[in-house]
Amino acid sequence: MDLNDTPEQAGFRDQVRSWLKEHKGQAPPSTGDSGDSAYIDSRRAWQRQLAEAGLAGLTWPKEFGGQGKGPIEQVIVNQEIAASGVPGILDVIGIGMLGPCLIAHGTEDQQSRYLGSMLHGDEVWCQLFSEPAAGSDLAAVQTRAKRGDDGSWSLTGQKVWTTNAQFAAYGLLLARTDADVPKHKGMTMFIVPMDGEGVTIRGLRQITGEAEFNEVFFDDLNVAADAVVGGVGNGWGTALTVLMYERLTIGLGSEGFGYRSDRFAKALSTDKAACADPEVRQRLGDLSTDLLAVRFTGYRTLTALSKGQIPGPESGLAKVTTVNAAVAAGELLADVIGPDALSEDSEWFHMISFLPGLKSAGGTEAILRNTIGERVLGLPPEPRLDKGIPFSELRAKEKEAVG
Amino acid sequence: MDLNDTPEQAGFRDQVRSWLKEHKGQAPPSTGDSGDSAYIDSRRAWQRQLAEAGLAGLTWPKEFGGQGKGPIEQVIVNQEIAASGVPGILDVIGIGMLGPCLIAHGTEDQQSRYLGSMLHGDEVWCQLFSEPAAGSDLAAVQTRAKRGDDGSWSLTGQKVWTTNAQFAAYGLLLARTDADVPKHKGMTMFIVPMDGEGVTIRGLRQITGEAEFNEVFFDDLNVAADAVVGGVGNGWGTALTVLMYERLTIGLGSEGFGYRSDRFAKALSTDKAACADPEVRQRLGDLSTDLLAVRFTGYRTLTALSKGQIPGPESGLAKVTTVNAAVAAGELLADVIGPDALSEDSEWFHMISFLPGLKSAGGTEAILRNTIGERVLGLPPEPRLDKGIPFSELRAKEKEAVG
């Protein structure tokens, strides 16, 4: 058991650290208004600098401009960037999840056309999977792609929960190309231009009042035949690759979204009455226990990664723990501080307001527990009523049931 | 809104109270060893006295020896008996649930043969429904009844969780008479003699070490054709009547199994350090809030009963609240008192040990929440995989799945 770097890792860390020390003066602020194009441009430029220094796309193969390194090196970069207080790359989704999917399933033309500009921040990407009626049940996407006589495709439908859409150049979109086969079989993945004709992007405001996501509407967007990634009808398999890299990205990510027990303890420590109250202390002790556990679960994940294993679904349990512990922290802070903790200018406003929605982001806790119960614990699945039924008939059934 | 008796109710209450005052000297102790036949005999005698005074079978029609009164009068009797510190009737299950079922579905012969001696405590009854493989899913009973050439029946199988079996004269038994039809359709209800040949009764010890229930084994017990209650193949409907009276009996019952907030507060009040501890106080406050709510939910149930309504499944929520609050009370008491709270001679030993099992008595919390979600909230049911399939095929499928 060893939490320290190997000599090689320590050497790499030193390298990263000294590069950051030298260049941090050129970095933009870590947070800014994502609607401000000057700010976004500064983040693009910073991503380019990181990429040129070999600090972006660590795990991408060298032939695509990456470093061909392992996940531990990616973690080292993440840690050093966080420690130095500068922002990381702008396009986490592209570089972490969509680029690897293009590397796995894209054509050579697609790889040479898109990967370089993605890596350097010139073209940011977004993920166009979720829909209003296809959240946890992603295979229920209704966005329709119709093939024209010339082989090009026309896309119509609505996507939702799209991060970065407002300044993305391209999106990877999951669409239904055949409604007459069972739902997992009739989907195809497309590359779509976000400035194409028929694309409308609308900010989706959250409880906080901020538009942290977007809705994206497609009204007869035309894309060429070479926009297909991974083959027609293979959309589900291609999507699973993205989801696998999503888990990996989260596994490599920071400790629990920045919800750290020391931060909460610090906020409480100035209130002497609260610090002496046994009930406050139990609550702080319990939620901190959970957050400390998550930190070491992260180290266990890294251990697995360093042995070449890919994090299993059980790593999703860390998200459950983190979110619930952070909710408990918000509760405690608001109880101690009082209504001012809920004020828009409070340090805790965003966390308290954002968490209830975060609980269902990336699949609800219920879906996650189903998956883990079945794949990790080996419990039998729920009866599936949608198996083998053509997608079009499923929809009709649902409408009938509600009508 | 009025928690007081009407003048008629007050008059009845006075009557009951003065009878009890006069006769309480003749009452046996409220608790005793159910394996001690002298104690059980004293309880039988006391039940006879109560019955003769018109304080048993309040809601039974007069023609069957009852009082033809409403549920409120039954509650008044229950309350006065509890207040005077004497035991109530011995055969709560017979008089509350099984007798009413015989009144509803029995033949005239059955009614005249059994109801009188049931009411007077001469013959105690037990309910033989649950089986090791048929708990929440009662319609899965496997005890088999085969009809002989002479029209008599032979019963073979195992029942479990049977209260009072060790001193009962008769039992009402749900058996499968036809395994080739779907499971709800092939059952029949029987009256069985508990001293019959082929009947074996075995105490079933609980966590506490006490045998609070029994297992009952039937090995080729022979009963005559007139032992059938409610007609061959109608067992499920007959059972539902018993279950409806079970809900009613619970609705009329005491406030939450004797788990009262004042009792817990009293136990804590002597520990000054605990009384001054904010966390102890929050826990006491929260669990007491729940128990106080249950008390008034009981009054709401009585209001409904007095208007001729029958308690719906939502009254089961009071059980959930009570059990969980009592678990919380046990936790708190053990935390405050320390390991001595777990000692066998502790006032709290039985509660702490018995509650985890009680949670699943009478259907697990999950089944209860399903039922309430569907019948009260109108949510759609789970897909049922056993619908319309002959019972014998169901069993075969299960075996195959596990095998």
Added chain:
Amino acid sequence: MNLSLSDEQEFLREAASGSLARVKTVEAAREALEDPSALPDLWPLVKDAGWNGLLISEERGGAGLGGFEAMLVLEECGKVLAPTPLLGLLPASAILDAAGDESLAAVAGGDVRPAYVPARPPSDIDAEWSVESVSGFARGAAVRIAADGSVTGTVAWVPDAPGADLLVVVGVDADGAPAAVAVDAADATIEPATRYDATRSLGHVTFDHAAGRRLQVTERDLEYAWYLAQTLIASESLGSVQTTLAMSLEYAKERFTFGRAIGSYQSVKHELTEVLRRMENSRSLQFYAGWAAADKPDEFALAASAFRNAAGHALDHATRSNINVHGGIGATWEHDAPLFFRRAQLSRRLLGGTHDAADRVASELLLAAAAA
């Protein structure tokens, strides 16, 4: 045994529901987060309905109704997040009525709007009357009322203080004994303090030797006002739970995933059954509080505190479940779910909060155990 509403109570509830339905209060709750002027002025509606005189004796021009009726009205307000000034007004009017104060005719007539400036009674382990602090875990000292009736001190997070004409202030006199005075709002400093839930009017009220008119009330009257306020905010929450549950149920029946309505899954079904359980418990305790207010004053502190505790937690749970059941869409600005969530988060922390209510339940039970 009859724990149901009388015909008059049913009528009061329906009338409240009907008149509130004429205003788009939920939409206004959203708009007012960005533009406070979007809040409707419900004062004319309150006066039309006569709720300002609800707790004032008939001989003084009021309706002469009791605490339970007040709870029923607040429950209807809570169902639609209606920004009425009743949480501040009703306990104030109860104190004024107990004192037979000269302002009663004007209050009953709707010409003067009073607001209650609360103080929390002592408990088994805290001998002092206390008030909400602006910030932090410790409670503040009650305002001091001098022999001449003048008042000094600060009470934070006072419901409906902004815009009130008359402040009915509970504090302690030079001997530490509880007392109450009526203070012209113009003689106090009221700093508006709306947070998170735009429908909840709040203010920090500061008195600096402000002239006050001593009210002839008993300690019991002042305790009653505190616990009445507990039952009113609890009733609002109970109303909000009902709307929230209805919203969840509708969605759970019409939303499909993996080929089934989501309400058919145990995780959703059981979570909504839990909302029902908490709602029913709160309802039962509302009956307890209503009964105690009228017929069992010795248990009112216990009943009101238990009701407050149950309803506050029920609403927190219901609004979180509602967001969960709706998935991401339930956490968006345009949805109603967040408005009820905001209501739950703020309300639970006012007037001592559910935390203090739970402590008070313990206090009452431990006092009774010690006395037995």
Added chain:
Amino acid sequence: MNLSLSDEQEFLREAASGSLARVKTVEAAREALEDPSALPDLWPLVKDAGWNGLLISEERGGAGLGGFEAMLVLEECGKVLAPTPLLGLLPASAILDAAGDESLAAVAGGDVRPAYVPARPPSDIDAEWSVESVSGFARGAAVRIAADGSVTGTVAWVPDAPGADLLVVVGVDADGAPAAVAVDAADATIEPATRYDATRSLGHVTFDHAAGRRLQVTERDLEYAWYLAQTLIASESLGSVQTTLAMSLEYAKERFTFGRAIGSYQSVKHELTEVLRRMENSRSLQFYAGWAAADKPDEFALAASAFRNAAGHALDHATRSNINVHGGIGATWEHDAPLFFRRAQLSRRLLGGTHDAADRVASELLLAAAAA
């Protein structure tokens, strides 16, 4: 980054598992509830395995292993409810080893069995060392150690005190400073105090000017012993969680209701996922505690307390879930589920309990925040 077991650690764990498997410890746990003589004597097994010398330096005849290795052994004991005297022995041997005490050879050789008589270190809000009380919420005062080494006082619920030869007692000297002495068990009064879980040997230990040998240790050594004991009882719990979860899973797969295996229902599936979640969190914190014990002494108090808190609650939750999943049969005498439930209920309340461990997590974090 390598948070996995070394080959030696894997071997230690497998050896422990193998030797414990030769005794029917779970059956004995049930029988001993009615007949204490049914408990197997595992002392020969402990000596054979060399666990008595696990924490004693190699030059003093021990194995020279660390806290993490001790946790691994206790985890295996917890899986099968093995009544070894290690919870009392190991912290005692750690203190003796720190002191270089003369008894070490005999302890390492298995001729003398020591038991730790614990005292809890001060926290941010409690300046005193304290001990378990026989009954009630308040903690007791630490035993007093006179200048001549003689000891006076009572410590309740001391694990493995009955039958020990040597008591390693933590207390305070005349100046209130922490100190430790070795006392011959014959010079103390040890009242056996087994409750609820027959496999847990406990005693109330009373000293009345008992002769003691001062041990040359630092305050840090005595803190270490307390937190080591926390990690050992936590490891036992973590082991018991694993057995309990396996039992639940097996039943959930083979038991059918309404035509489906019960494990296919979300209520069962999600409950067992929750057991897994808590188990994995406890596992992560065991690594934290093991790492801190060896490499990060400043965080050992935090890590050990967090581990204790998580594992104690995990076992309580797991054993209750196990009974739930099994339905009524899980609450019967002949089933194994109640034995693990008994283990959970008692263990959670020893050595300060999970309650104190949670408080200690807060204490460590608040101290760090104040120092930052």
